Every structure is written in structure tokens, then in C-alpha cells.
Amino acid sequence: MSDxxxxxxxxxxAPPIAPGVxxxxxTDFLTTKLDALVQWAQKNSLWPMPFGTACCAIEFMSSVSxxxxxxxxxxxxxxxxPRQADLMIIAGTVTDKQAPILRKIYDQMPEPKWVIxxxxxxxxxGFYRAYxxxxxxxxxxxxxxxxxxxxxxxxxxxxxxxxxxxxxxSGELARHREAKTYVPIRVGTDPQVESIPAYSKSVMAPxxxxxxxxxxxxxxxxxxxAKGGKA
Amino acid sequence: MSxxxxxxxxxxFAPVLERKFPDGSVxxxxxxxxxxxxxxxxxxxxxxxxxxxxxxxxxxxDLLLDLVAVDRLKLDGPASFRGDERFQLNxxxxxxxxxxxxxxxxxxxxxxPRLPTLTEIxxxxxxxxxxxxxxxxxxxxxxxxLTRLLTxxxxxxxxxxxxxxxxxxxxxxxxxxxxxxxxxxTDLPEDVFETMTLNxxxxxxxxxxxxxxxxxxxxxxxxxxxxxxGYLHRCFEKMSETHTYTQVIPYTDRLNYCSPMINGNGYARxxxxxxxxxxxxxxxxxxxxxxxxxxxxxxxxxxxxxxxDLGGLTTFWYSYQAREEIYSLLEACCGARLTSxxxxxxxxxxxxxxxxxxWCRTLSKSVTTHIGEVNTxxxxxxxxxKRMSGTGxxxxxxxxxxxxxxxxxxxxxxxxxxxKDKPYDGxxxxxxxxxxxxxxxxxxxxxxxxxxxxxxxxxxEQVIARLPGGPVVSNDYRVVLPPKEMVYNEMEGxxxxxxxxxEGIQVPAGEIYxxxxxxxxxxxxxxxxxxxxNPYRVxxxxxxxxxxxxxxxxxIGGMVSDAVATLGTLNIIAGELDR
Numbered sequence: 001m002s003d004x005x006x007x008x009x010x011x012x013x014a015p016p017i018a019p020g021v022x023x024x025x026x027t028d029f030l031t032t033k034l035d036a037l038v039q040w041a042q043k044n045s046l047w048p049m050p051f052g053t054a055c056c057a058i059e060f061m062s063s064v065s066x067x068x069x070x071x072x073x074x075x076x077x078x079x080x081x082p083r084q085a086d087l088m089i090i091a092g093t094v095t096d097k098q099a100p101i102l103r104k105i106y107d108q109m110p111e112p113k114w115v116i117x118x119x120x121x122x123x124x125x126g127f128y129r130a131y132x133x134x135x136x137x138x139x140x141x142x143x144x145x146x147x148x149x150x151x152x153x154x155x156x157x158x159x160x161x162x163x164x165x166x167x168x169x170s171g172e173l174a175r176h177r178e179a180k181t182y183v184p185i186r187v188g189t190d191p192q193v194e195s196i197p198a199y200s201k202s203v204m205a206p207x208x209x210x211x212x213x214x215x216x217x218x219x220x221x222x223x224x225x226a227k228g229g230k231a
Numbered sequence: 232m233s234x235x236x237x238x239x240x241x242x243x244f245a246p247v248l249e250r251k252f253p254d255g256s257v258x259x260x261x262x263x264x265x266x267x268x269x270x271x272x273x274x275x276x277x278x279x280x281x282x283x284x285x286x287x288x289x290x291x292x293d294l295l296l297d298l299v300a301v302d303r304l305k306l307d308g309p310a311s312f313r314g315d316e317r318f319q320l321n322x323x324x325x326x327x328x329x330x331x332x333x334x335x336x337x338x339x340x341x342x343x344p345r346l347p348t349l350t351e352i353x354x355x356x357x358x359x360x361x362x363x364x365x366x367x368x369x370x371x372x373x374x375x376x377l378t379r380l381l382t383x384x385x386x387x388x389x390x391x392x393x394x395x396x397x398x399x400x401x402x403x404x405x406x407x408x409x410x411x412x413x414x415x416x417t418d419l420p421e422d423v424f425e426t427m428t429l430n431x432x433x434x435x436x437x438x439x440x441x442x443x444x445x446x447x448x449x450x451x452x453x454x455x456x457x458x459x460x461g462y463l464h465r466c467f468e469k470m471s472e473t474h475t476y477t478q479v480i481p482y483t484d485r486l487n488y489c490s491p492m493i494n495g496n497g498y499a500r501x502x503x504x505x506x507x508x509x510x511x512x513x514x515x516x517x518x519x520x521x522x523x524x525x526x527x528x529x530x531x532x533x534x535x536x537x538x539x540d541l542g543g544l545t546t547f548w549y550s551y552q553a554r555e556e557i558y559s560l561l562e563a564c565c566g567a568r569l570t571s572x573x574x575x576x577x578x579x580x581x582x583x584x585x586x587x588x589x590w591c592r593t594l595s596k597s598v599t600t601h602i603g604e605v606n607t608x609x610x611x612x613x614x615x616x617k618r619m620s621g622t623g624x625x626x627x628x629x630x631x632x633x634x635x636x637x638x639x640x641x642x643x644x645x646x647x648x649x650x651k652d653k654p655y656d657g658x659x660x661x662x663x664x665x666x667x668x669x670x671x672x673x674x675x676x677x678x679x680x681x682x683x684x685x686x687x688x689x690x691x692e693q694v695i696a697r698l699p700g701g702p703v704v705s706n707d708y709r710v711v712l713p714p715k716e717m718v719y720n721e722m723e724g725x726x727x728x729x730x731x732x733x734e735g736i737q738v739p740a741g742e743i744y745x746x747x748x749x750x751x752x753x754x755x756x757x758x759x760x761x762x763x764x765n766p767y768r769v770x771x772x773x774x775x776x777x778x779x780x781x782x783x784x785x786x787i788g789g790m791v792s793d794a795v796a797t798l799g800t801l802n803i804i805a806g807e808l809d810r
Contacts, residue, residue: 055484059569061536062568080436096400096402096403097383097403098462101434127470131399131400131469133465
């Protein structure tokens, strides 16, 4: 980034809003500050897209309604359109039938985007060790913050949101995403799969998984474009 | 604990049945008095028997509640197992005229189990048959669309068969889930000039993330529709089979997650009936109070969410405030806000807090205020009236044919309420009314729910006015955990504790259909026990299931925006719909 693109006011307002940033004087001083500014803006204007499927969605509704009021934490504008959102909150059990839809919705969200997995069903499948339930949504999309609970109380969800905001501010998540954009899918007869603990050894029928790959990630043109755009 | 067999009550039509089927191919089975009476037929005679049961004035079973398929593979043990009767299909029926339940049972062979479809006799059977085909592999000859319903199209095998491993998953791809059967259909009316196919859900705010409808629209008018469910099929029934009777209770909370207490109470009641135990009066009273508060919560979220879908966010904040206040009471009683797991087989897990009665009184007052607020906002609101009056109309005959129960049936003019017609847990000792309207439209369903909330408050006030003292759990230690003092100080207590924890509750072998009034209608549990610590088969009769099955028929001819209003007033809860 050339210095021309960075306006001086940014440099002046950066220290008060991001006090934790080391004030190294050098050529990359302004770039660092701009990131901090952008991250600060991002963390305080999250637009959540609730991917609510089950009981956790009811607690999500509690979180946004008058008593708990998620708006106090800068995640005010709940959007049901993925194109207008940057934070996906997966609230509830995701089944195998729902999985391709979840991936499609995730791919439709513009970068940068974050994912909170709300509740143990979304995190690990919960106590549904069953034939139709995804054993953790990180089989399908990368997850930034896992919120435990069945369902998590609104306080828990708010805590998860604050944790996400801290990580957005520190830039930790962006680095993580670049290093390992998508988590591998825990399905199929791939040799890697057996090393991942699963309830049943026959998670997928043999012979079928090789032919198809579960809601493909790398092939998504939008995801690629978004990735390219960020890098 | 063992129940004696008796000629079942309520089968006054038995002599007529004997005359009609003198060879005994259709006959009445002797059942324990707690269970519903049963008529047994064969695949060949079942259509004739079903026709008789529906049409004969002595029987008049006009409402199909549920189809329960049972795989008996491991029930009788391999030695005594008769290979030609592996499956059983039970149709659960209700007569709105005679207020009686009945089970129609057909035994089916292990290889290629099939029988003629019942959709001609009870249209509600359509989706239940698809479910039985999907999960149990029972084929219905002549069914209009016998395809998978709850699992996805990439699924192989039938998950509820006893030889299917509980954790065996199958890959679901985009093609498996997103194909639109309707788009390929060509048998549409000739006069449709220009139509388009519109995919509606499952990720859509008004389908609540888990329902999908494919519409064929002519402008804004719906000319054909096909609804699809199963996006939240999380295998409740298979999970129940792999857990003990007590461990099933948390799963029941997650069926209708808008009113979890009612589910747990219904399940506990079913198992208590199988065990033949009576629960203490205090437990019954607390169950009733919290069930009624849960009903209010459920109706509140139904109305609030419905209005959000219609574009009025304000009501939601008011209706949710009532929920938050009721949550606080539940939290004080059992420690959890939403998924309470409060019921236990034999009573409740804990006693209520000391200030329970005062708390209920205060809460009752503030909930009355919130109901009043919602009422002021909506009942005479002209926009609400215009959106809801005359849309989504279901006639009385349709509601019965489609298997409706609960507020949706009562809004169509049939006053069936399990609390009134088959009272349990002391509902016969309180004074309350069952609101009924006849218009059957969205506005009627809204009005019925509003009035039911007021009636629930009436019930609560009467019950807490004379809340009995004493324990909240039975002292039958074969079923409930003994108190800790007993476990630590007495040998017997230790033994009971050990057996309860390690082996689970031993329910005598048998079968039951037990039903309570859920927030959306008759919530039934069919449980089959093989005498071990785990249920052999648990089938829920989800009130939402027939409602959503009929949805595609209700919305034909209406506008897309009316479909949204209708979906909201039917109050489809996916956890219960898909289980």
C-alpha cells in the first residue's frame, strides 16, 4: 500500500482508538494503523445473519430482544440476507440435509466474514450422535468462535460475540484464515478421516464419498474471488 | 406394576365388527386398560376395516392421528421370532363425534412389507406413509408420491430398522437436496398463461430456517405448491432407542422447543402409565402450572414471530418480554431457561422454590398485562385484520380430514381439547373454557391463541390457590432415585440407587399410546417396551406434522404474502415436525 492512499487524519486518530498497537516509527507505521482502524470499525459494526435452525434460535431471539439487547455490542442489524451480512451465527442443529444449504449461504456472504457456532449441536453435533446430524459445522464452514451450551444463555452468546470482537481487533482471525482458509471435511474414505474421532467408523458409505465431495469449498467461484480479493 | 388385560373400553362397535368380518380377519385385541383399544387387521382386509371404522356410525373414527411403524426384529428375540411378521403398522385414530381413540394394527412380513395406501380414507395419512417408507421401509401401494420425506435423497437404507446402525451417515450433495420436483411437473392447468417456479426456504426468515416450499406462481398468485421438511430431522426416535428411559427426557425438551415443559411431562406421563405408578399431587399441580405457562410462552412466540413475518416487529418485543419473565420462573425451579428437563418419571427432579405461589401470582399479573398489550396492538389493528381475515381458510371437514388438532382444529370449529375431553393431571378439577371459532382463517387462529392464553392463566390461578404440599416425586424407588440420606445409610437405598443408575428404569414389556395437549395440539407418545432399561421404540405424534403436510393445500389460490401469514398462524415448530 502506498503512502498516498493513507490520509494523515488516520494517523492522528489511530493512537486513541487502538491503544494496544505498538508505536513503531517506520515505513509500515501507517499501514498498521489503517488495519487497526479497519478492524476497529469491523468489530463494532457486525451485521449478523442468523442461520437459526433449532432451539438455539429461540435463545438467539432472546438475545436480540429487549431484555438482553445485542445491539449494545454493535451487532445490531440482523440481516436475513447473506449478501448484507458479515457474521454468521449458526444457531441450532445442522443436519446432513441442511449442510449444502449452509455452505451455499456461507459462500454468498461477502468477505470479510466470521462464523459463530452457537450451541453444542452446531459445535460438535451435541447429544445427537445420529445418522442425519452433522457432527460439528466445522465439517462445512470455518468457525471462529464456538459457544457452548444447550442452548447457550444469551449471556454466553454475548460473551462469544465479545471474544470474536477481541480477535477481530487483534487481527488474529485474519491471519488464521489466510493460513488455513478452509478446514478439511471430516467425511469420506480419505486416510485422514480415520484419525479424527467420530462416533461411527462408517461415517459415510464406502465408495460414495470419493465420487462426490461434500459441498465443495475450493471450487466456489465466489469464495475464490473473495479470497483473491483479500490477498 | 403389571397391568391386567381387559376387553378394551370404548369399542362399543365390536358386535358390528364381528358381524361384518365373521371370519375374524379383523378383530378387537385385548389390551391393558391404560392403553387405547386396538383392532387388528391384515394387509388384505385393512382397507375394508379402515373404511368401516371411518364410516360406520358406531365407530366414526374420522381423524387419523398418527401412523406408527414398529420393527419387531429384536423384540421377541431371534429364537421365538416369527419371520413373517417382522413389522407392525399402527394407525392411531380419533373420533371427534364419540371422543374415543383407537389403534388399527396390521402385521407385515419381513420381506417386502407392503399394504394398500390409506390416503383415500384419511388424507392425513399421506405424509405419515411417506415417513414410514422413509424410516422403516414399508411400501404403500397406490400412494401418490411415495418418496423420502425426512432424510435426504442421498440416504441409503431405512434408519429406524433395528439392523440400521444409529451413527451411519450418508453424503448429501447439492443435487440431492436442491432438486425441485415441482419444477419438472407438467400437469398444471391449461389456462395458466405464464408461471414461474419460486423456491421459498429453507433459509428464509419466514420459514424459520428449516421449512421449504416450492411454489409455482402466476404473478403473485400460487397455482401449485409442494412443501418439504426434514431439514431438522435429528433422529429423536433412534436416539431414544439407544438411551435409557430417563435419558430420553432431555431429548423431549428439544421437540417443541417453544414449550419444552409440556413435552417432558407428556413423555413422563406415558412411561408412568406403562409402569402403573401414580405421581404425588404436588407434582401433578406443578406440572400443570408450568405446562400452562409454557403454553403461554409458545403462543406468545407464535404470535410475535408471525407478526415479524408480516412486517410488524413491535409486537415481538412485547411478546418476548412475557417469555423472559416466565423463563425466570423456570430457571428458579429447575436451573434452565429453555430446555428445562424438569419432569422425571415419577414426578419432578426438584421441588419448586419456597416463594413459588407468590411468584406465580405476580407473574400471572404481569403476563396478563403483556397479553393486554399484544391485544391492544393487534386485535383491532386494521392492517392485521386485512392480512389475516379470510386468508388461509381451513374448513371443519378439511381440518378433520387433514388430521389437525389443537388451536388450528379449534379455530375451524371442532372443540377437541385433550385437557377437557380426556382430562389428566387434575384438569378435570379446574374450571376453564375451550375457545372455538368457526371461520378457520388466520385471524381465527390468532384469536383462539389469545383466548387460550387467558384461559391458561385461569387454570394457573385455580391450581396455585390450592397447591398441595408434600413430595414432588414418587417414593417408588424402583423408578426414582432414593434420597441421599437413604443411599448413604441404608443398604436398600444403595441397591436402588445402583440399579437405577446402571440399569435404568425397568419398564414391563408392553405398548402404550399416551397423549396430552401440547401447545399445538395433541402430543402423543407411542412407546413399545421389551422389558429392558431402554425403550424399544418411541414414536412421537407431533401436532405440527399434519399441519405442515396440509400447508401446501391451504395456500393454493392465495397470494405469496398470504402464505407467509398462514405459515405463521399454523405455528410450525421444526424440532417437533422433523424430530
